[in-house]
Amino acid sequence: MTNLAVRYDASEEHWALEDVSFVLREGERVALLGANGAGKSTLLLALVGVLETSSGEIALDGRVVRKETLRELRGKVGMVFQNPDDQLFMPTVHEDVAFGPRNYGVSEEQLEKRIEEVLYWLGILHLKNRLTHRLSGGEKRLAALAGILIMEPSILLMDEPFSFLDPQSRQRLKEILALLSQTMLIATHDLEMAKKFCHRAILLRAGRLMADVPIEDVLTDSALLERCGFQFGRKPSPSVKLR
Numbered sequence: 001m002t003n004l005a006v007r008y009d010a011s012e013e014h015w016a017l018e019d020v021s022f023v024l025r026e027g028e029r030v031a032l033l034g035a036n037g038a039g040k041s042t043l044l045l046a047l048v049g050v051l052e053t054s055s056g057e058i059a060l061d062g063r064v065v066r067k068e069t070l071r072e073l074r075g076k077v078g079m080v081f082q083n084p085d086d087q088l089f090m091p092t093v094h095e096d097v098a099f100g101p102r103n104y105g106v107s108e109e110q111l112e113k114r115i116e117e118v119l120y121w122l123g124i125l126h127l128k129n130r131l132t133h134r135l136s137g138g139e140k141r142l143a144a145l146a147g148i149l150i151m152e153p154s155i156l157l158m159d160e161p162f163s164f165l166d167p168q169s170r171q172r173l174k175e176i177l178a179l180l181s182q183t184m185l186i187a188t189h190d191l192e193m194a195k196k197f198c199h200r201a202i203l204l205r206a207g208r209l210m211a212d213v214p215i216e217d218v219l220t221d222s223a224l225l226e227r228c229g230f231q232f233g234r235k236p237s238p239s240v241k242l243r
């Protein structure tokens with residue numbers, strides 16, 4: 001993608017994303033880092049065509065994505081939203097996971113097999129007939145991921161996938177992600193995860209690209225991290241005595 005720019009309101013001076021360019025290579029796992037409001041979610045939403053870009057281009061497999069080819073892009077790029085409640089919208093897990101493939105004309109017989117496979121693989125087959133809004137945070141996250149993985153996307157975009165999860169669910173999700181071979185762009189504040197799991201990091205600050213470097217380089221550059229809102233290596237400030 002090249003020179004992407006997004007603003008939420010055409011009359012606004014403020015650009016949520018300005019002149020951002022980078023390349024995602026096949027099989028690569030890239031951490032998207034930045035403080036709150038840096039533009040991570042905006043970037044991911046622009047990449048799946050949920051947000052229209054004011055300028056710039058997104059290319060997939062060497063072809064520029066246009067309005068007419070957006071459907072094709074959506075078949076190849078799966079986005080896991082930060083809040084699973086924004087993603088799950090059918091009453092039951094089964095119906096939710098079935099929605100995407102059904103839309104793409106998968107036969108009912110095939111569909112059932114694929115639903116069971118993906119739920120089994122994620123370890124949530126037992127949730128198949130449960131109501132989505134009654135699931136726990138971690139269960140919702142995995143159900144949302146099932147709805148994405150069943151589409152067999154080649155690229156996964158994830159917006160703070162570890163948020164809302166307890167340590168056990170977080171660990172479980174990390175293990176699952178490590179088994180996937182998809183190209184991934186993961187917005188996260190979890191530098192430990194990024195270090196273990198990602199090859200490269202893209203840093204955003206106030207909608208601008210600050211760095212696009214191998215992950216090791218980012219983790220050793222505490223000045224850069226601090227500029228981008230990470231309190232890295234800084235001693236906690238002395239606690240305030242209340243009484």
Ligand SMILES: Nc1ncnc2c1ncn2[C@@H]1O[C@H](COP(=O)(O)OP(=O)(O)O)[C@@H](O)[C@H]1O
Pocket residue numbers: 008009015016034035036037038039040041042043
């Ligand atoms: N729906 C929206 N309408 C207007 N401005 C928005 C909207 N969503 C985000 N923004 C603004 O865009 C900028 C980037 O936000 P966002 O992409 O959500 O950041 P991040 O995901 O890194 O926390 C912020 O200044 C934010 O206030």
Ligand SMILES: [Mg+2]
Pocket residue numbers: 040041042082159
């Ligand atoms: Mg965000």
